[in-house]
Amino acid sequence: MASDKVIGIDLGTTNSCVSIVEDGTPSVIPNRGGYKTTPSMVAIAENGKRLVGHIAKRQAITNAENTVYAAKRLIGRKWGSAAVRSSLEIMPYRIVEGPHDDVRIMLRDQVFSVPEVSAYILQEMKLISEEYLGEEVQKAVVTVPAYFNDGQRQATKDAGRIAGLDVIRIINEPTAAALAYGFGRNIERKVAVYDLGGGTFDISILEIGNGVFEVISTAGDTFLGGEDFDRRIIDWLVFGFEKQHGIDLRKDKMALQRLKDVAEKAKCELSSVKETEINLPFIISTGRNEALHLQTMLTRDKLEELTSDLIDRTVEICARTLEEAEIQKSQIEDVILVGGMTRMPRVQSAVAEFFGLEPCKGVHPDEVVALGAGIQGAALTDEKSDILLLDVTPHSLGIMIVGGYFHKLIEQNTTVPTSEQHVFTTVKDNQTSVKILVLQGESDRAEENELLGEFVLTGLRRAPRGEVEIEVMFHISADGIVSVKARDLETGLEQSITVTATSGLTEDEIKKMVEANKDYMVEVRSGQEFDKARHAAEKALEEIEGLFPSVTDIIAGSDFGQDAVKKARAVVERTRQAIAAKDLTTLTEATEALNRTLNMFRGVVSKTRG
Amino acid sequence: MSTVPAEIAGIGPTSLKLRVSPGFDPLKAAVGPDEYFLLSRIDGNQTIRSVLLDSGLPIERGIAIVTRLRSIGALLLPGESAAPAPASMPSSMAAPRTAPAPPPRAAAQGTKPTTQHSLGHDLRLANPTPEEVAALAEDSELDDTERRMILTLERLLAKNDPYMLIGVSQGADAKTLKRAYFLLSKEIHPDRYYGMKLGSFAARTSRVFEEVSRAYARLTSPASTRGSGSHQAVRVPTQDQPQTPQAYAAELFDRACQLEVGGDALNAMKLFAACVRMDPQIKYLRRATSCALAAGQPRTAVEYAQKAYLLAPNDVSSARLLATAFRHAGKLSEAEEVLVMAMALKSENDVLTAELRHDLAEVRRMLANP
Numbered sequence: 001m002a003s004d005k006v007i008g009i010d011l012g013t014t015n016s017c018v019s020i021v022e023d024g025t026p027s028v029i030p031n032r033g034g035y036k037t038t039p040s041m042v043a044i045a046e047n048g049k050r051l052v053g054h055i056a057k058r059q060a061i062t063n064a065e066n067t068v069y070a071a072k073r074l075i076g077r078k079w080g081s082a083a084v085r086s087s088l089e090i091m092p093y094r095i096v097e098g099p100h101d102d103v104r105i106m107l108r109d110q111v112f113s114v115p116e117v118s119a120y121i122l123q124e125m126k127l128i129s130e131e132y133l134g135e136e137v138q139k140a141v142v143t144v145p146a147y148f149n150d151g152q153r154q155a156t157k158d159a160g161r162i163a164g165l166d167v168i169r170i171i172n173e174p175t176a177a178a179l180a181y182g183f184g185r186n187i188e189r190k191v192a193v194y195d196l197g198g199g200t201f202d203i204s205i206l207e208i209g210n211g212v213f214e215v216i217s218t219a220g221d222t223f224l225g226g227e228d229f230d231r232r233i234i235d236w237l238v239f240g241f242e243k244q245h246g247i248d249l250r251k252d253k254m255a256l257q258r259l260k261d262v263a264e265k266a267k268c269e270l271s272s273v274k275e276t277e278i279n280l281p282f283i284i285s286t287g288r289n290e291a292l293h294l295q296t297m298l299t300r301d302k303l304e305e306l307t308s309d310l311i312d313r314t315v316e317i318c319a320r321t322l323e324e325a326e327i328q329k330s331q332i333e334d335v336i337l338v339g340g341m342t343r344m345p346r347v348q349s350a351v352a353e354f355f356g357l358e359p360c361k362g363v364h365p366d367e368v369v370a371l372g373a374g375i376q377g378a379a380l381t382d383e384k385s386d387i388l389l390l391d392v393t394p395h396s397l398g399i400m401i402v403g404g405y406f407h408k409l410i411e412q413n414t415t416v417p418t419s420e421q422h423v424f425t426t427v428k429d430n431q432t433s434v435k436i437l438v439l440q441g442e443s444d445r446a447e448e449n450e451l452l453g454e455f456v457l458t459g460l461r462r463a464p465r466g467e468v469e470i471e472v473m474f475h476i477s478a479d480g481i482v483s484v485k486a487r488d489l490e491t492g493l494e495q496s497i498t499v500t501a502t503s504g505l506t507e508d509e510i511k512k513m514v515e516a517n518k519d520y521m522v523e524v525r526s527g528q529e530f531d532k533a534r535h536a537a538e539k540a541l542e543e544i545e546g547l548f549p550s551v552t553d554i555i556a557g558s559d560f561g562q563d564a565v566k567k568a569r570a571v572v573e574r575t576r577q578a579i580a581a582k583d584l585t586t587l588t589e590a591t592e593a594l595n596r597t598l599n600m601f602r603g604v605v606s607k608t609r610g
Numbered sequence: 611m612s613t614v615p616a617e618i619a620g621i622g623p624t625s626l627k628l629r630v631s632p633g634f635d636p637l638k639a640a641v642g643p644d645e646y647f648l649l650s651r652i653d654g655n656q657t658i659r660s661v662l663l664d665s666g667l668p669i670e671r672g673i674a675i676v677t678r679l680r681s682i683g684a685l686l687l688p689g690e691s692a693a694p695a696p697a698s699m700p701s702s703m704a705a706p707r708t709a710p711a712p713p714p715r716a717a718a719q720g721t722k723p724t725t726q727h728s729l730g731h732d733l734r735l736a737n738p739t740p741e742e743v744a745a746l747a748e749d750s751e752l753d754d755t756e757r758r759m760i761l762t763l764e765r766l767l768a769k770n771d772p773y774m775l776i777g778v779s780q781g782a783d784a785k786t787l788k789r790a791y792f793l794l795s796k797e798i799h800p801d802r803y804y805g806m807k808l809g810s811f812a813a814r815t816s817r818v819f820e821e822v823s824r825a826y827a828r829l830t831s832p833a834s835t836r837g838s839g840s841h842q843a844v845r846v847p848t849q850d851q852p853q854t855p856q857a858y859a860a861e862l863f864d865r866a867c868q869l870e871v872g873g874d875a876l877n878a879m880k881l882f883a884a885c886v887r888m889d890p891q892i893k894y895l896r897r898a899t900s901c902a903l904a905a906g907q908p909r910t911a912v913e914y915a916q917k918a919y920l921l922a923p924n925d926v927s928s929a930r931l932l933a934t935a936f937r938h939a940g941k942l943s944e945a946e947e948v949l950v951m952a953m954a955l956k957s958e959n960d961v962l963t964a965e966l967r968h969d970l971a972e973v974r975r976m977l978a979n980p
Binding site for chain 2: 207209210211212214319323326328330331379380381386388389390414415417418419477478555558559560561563564565567568571592593595596597599600602603604606
């Protein structure tokens with residue numbers, strides 16, 4: 001019998017965890033081996049069998065090339081991204097380019113998409129919960145790092161579908177941790193969640209009160225986590241070995257996998273002891289058939305030295321997040337540590353130092369995220385639940401406007417559901433269609449943001465540029481689904497899409513689209529603003545022209561006089577062009593320079609007269 | 611930074627000047643350290659507003675302390691000669707240290723809010739329109755009370771009054787506002803009706819929640835760009851300000867400089883920002899520029915430097931500062947332009963000229979090898 005129960009899954013970079021709320025109590029479900037977490041590893045054995053979790057991890061050393069770990073670092077990413085580039089170098093398994101600029105993984109001549117690999121892990125978690133519950137499970141809440149973009153979230157949802165799970169909600173890991181922290185406690189306070197996991201770092205600020213969890217701000221770095229700490233140890237070992245024996249261990253995949261294992265183990269040990277021995281006998285053989293061993297001591301101090309910049313980076317992100325949310329450190333009443341990396345004493349002390357308070361010790365860093373996912377699952381489906389999560393959109397949303405700029409409609413950290421609209425206009429005479437490119441990100445430049453989707457609104461009436469008004473409406477539902485509608489205000493003609501992220505386009509392609517679609521472009525309806533700017537610019541131009549002869553006389557003889565006059569002419573020319581092009585953005589820029597020139601001209605004249 | 615509200619519930623406008631009640635004994639009342647600290651700042655000459663601002667405590671905390679001190683008879687309003695009867699004299703340190711309990715509607719803590727009466731709205735929906743009647747009769751899994759609640763709130767949207775929409779009185783303090791918003795969210799957030807058949811109420815609920823959350827954002831961060839219309843209700847009217855903007859700016863400037871010297875450039879920036887907004891003097895702007903550079907905020911630095919430069923047309927060193935800011939912001943050609951212009955101005959100060967020349971050479975070198 002299929003159950004209507006909703007499980008909560010923390011799909012982690014290195015480990016995954018599943019939970020369920022039963023009779024109002026959330027608990028983590030142990031796997032067959034009795035462990036509460038399962039390694040996020042998938043392997044294909046020699047006989048073609050698929051291995052997931054602990055068994056995959058156990059054979060990883062002897063089958064490094066066919067064992068996938070940290071697939072989460074690749075999910076929803078584009079082949080051309082820097083993140084994938086750096087993974088190519090360090091992952092022992094083969095990463096190849098997919099047909100849609102996406103990433104594929106090759107295991108024993110079979111090609112897998114990243115969502116497929118993640119699906120095998122989700123399926124394992126589903127099985128674990130089904131064994132425990134004795135019934136089929138179909139619904140799940142899955143967590144992702146707060147800073148995952150829409151493409152990565154969509155890919156995670158796809159993974160759920162492949163695994164036979166209806167992912168009823170994706171929630172952010174730090175938010176889930178806060179839910180577990182505040183669950184069943186009648187508290188009213190502002191908290192920070194510092195989440196340093198295997199592959200990602202997230203920081204979120206929440207306000208908790210009366211069973212409501214309001215996310216105020218969230219930020220992070222999707223490429224900073226425990227794996228980076230491991231890599232620092234590996235680099236240090238490899239470097240030492242190379243200096244001693246002149247052999248680069250990284251060239252040998254099996255050696256690399258052993259190094260990875262030992263690095264992770266040493267890192268964990270150093271959380272409780274001051275120094276640890278690293279011992280890898282027969283790590284590699286020399287050309288003369290003679291085996292070499294790696295044996296060395298790693299101290300906690302050394303580890304802290306190797307990784308101090310990584311910890312500093314997390315603290316910088318914390319500071320920036322607080323600043324952007326206009327929150328003082330002193331307003332934070334508790335800090336929740338999440339993720340295995342927060343066991344490291346230096347991490348704990350850095351957090352305590354920054355916030356000026358001891359982090360909360362009440363939550364289990366490995367289980368808290370899964371528990372929160374389970375709690376949210378119950379909050380949605382269980383009538384008795386008294387929990388409400390007020391989540392935010394982690395990235396700004398908007399459309400591309402003329403010139404390849406990004407015009408935001410919904411700011412990041414806005415509570416969802418939300419909607420926003422803005423009126424745009426045509427950029428050419430007799431333009432009969434506009435193309436709406438829906439983008440996500442924080443850059444002013446369209447091509448630096450992620451393209452979520454596009455559609456064309458056709459059948460506009462023929463009119464001079466700027467006369468046709470198009471209203472663009474954005475809506476984000478409570479479950480994070482974005483829909484966009486464009487409407488010709490005069491005719492009522494409408495086009496809309498529901499955005500499902502595709503990770504199929506590169507920046508270059510978007511750049512090309514900017515070029516190719518000039519005829520479709522819209523611009524921000526800002527005629528009044530432009531007129532005002534033009535008026536100001538024209539006044540300044542007039543005054544400058546009046547001053548030109550006398551200023552030229554005065555400064556032409558000085559060292560840089562000729563240069564300055566030339567520059568001033570160029571500025572004047574630029575302003576004129578901006579006025580002619582009726583482009584507010586360039587005019588604003590040009591006017592800035594124009595005012596500086598005018599200022600200098602006035603200065604020169606007044607100096608000689610006075 | 612939080613702003614000081616125009617009024618504190620139970621006390622009155624923040625422009626009032628409070629005095630310490632002559633008979634009040636802080637020892638007997640067992641006030642806490644920060645309560646005592648705030649008490650020591652109250653001298654009868656300062657307004658509540660300036661006491662709150664000067665204390666350096668978070669504003670909400672300050673308000674809570676003032677409210678408590680007032681409730682235990684420590685403070686006198688102008689014209690009063692004796693303290694009002696203490697509400698309930700706390701006998702130990704364990705006494706509640708927060709603002710007095712909000713009105714009963716927001717006090718339903720910890721229990722599932724099954725009754726809509728806990729909200730601060732009149733939910734009877736008098737004289738329903740034909741459309742509302744149809745909605746009430748619709749096939750949907752919501753009960754009658756829930757429907758009336760959502761329709762009532764929908765009516766309120768047209769009033770464009772964020773306080774009324776959230777169900778608090780004008781100028782309510784941050785805590786009351788937050789509690790009311792949370793309580794209301796629990797009733798109307800679409801997640802509450804997850805998986806239910808809602809008919810026209812699906813769109814209504816979403817729209818109502820969106821507007822409520824927009825109203826809350828508007829009230830909690832006045833500078834928020836969210837939403838249309840500019841509601842100034844939470845800002846303190848200028849005539850109530852205890853100091854001239856200039857004097858206040860000077861004070862902010864001093865505090866900012868201290869922070870900057872202390873190495874806290876980020877917080878110093880906030881004070882500088884407020885300071886130059888209030889009184890854009892060239893001295894303030896220049897210092898704010900260098901602090902912004904130190905804090906790694908080149909864009910802000912450009913903004914300030916630009917203003918400083920426009921204020922002092924003859925000043926070569928302002929030009930140099932602007933060029934430096936441009937350089938940090940990656941705007942090399944702008945930096946070059948400003949430097950060339952400044953060179954043409956011919957300063958009498960040879961050292962400065964030499965520095966300008968050096969800067970220009972550097973910028974040109976950077977321009978040549980990007």
